[in-house]
Amino acid sequence: MDFNAINLKEKYTKFTEHWSPRVIAEMNDYQFKLVKVEGDFVWHNHPDTDEVFIVIEGSLLIEFRDGKVEINSGEMFVIPKGVEHKPSARDECQIMLVEPKGVVNTGGTENRLTAKNDVWI
Known part of the structure; x- marks a missing residue:
């Protein structure tokens, strides 16, 4: 067992790419991923899992097909499985995703923003 706390600020200094999740921890079959985002992502969904x-x-x-939500520092939002959505950030934003191991960032839509999976920092 490792008795060192994970420092989120320090982990964010280890990469510069946007829309490319980096795994920092696992709990059971779930991964905690840090991501830097800026600009528009793609419309996608995750048919088999919720996403936080x-x-x-x-x-x-x-954005959703029937509305939108803004999430600010210190806030979180859960998207139910199968709900199509498109994240975006006017300025660089640092987020954490919690999702089952193996989830692809673009869902079933492969394109230029599809990130390599299971990249640890």
Whole structure:
């Protein structure tokens, strides 16, 4: 067992890419992933799992086909499985995702923003 706390600020200094999740911990079959985001992501969904967005720093907008939600530093939002959504951030935003191991960031839509999975920092 490792008795060192995970420092989120320090972990965010280890990468610069946007929309490319980095795993920092696992609990059971779930991964905790840090992501830097800026600009628009793609419309996508995750048919088999809910997805939680926790904003560490900045502001994240998530659009849905029938509405939108803004999530600010210190806030979180859970998207139910199968719900199509499109995240975006006007300025760089640091978020944490909590999702089952193996979830692809673009759901079933592969494109230029599809990130390599299971990248640890």
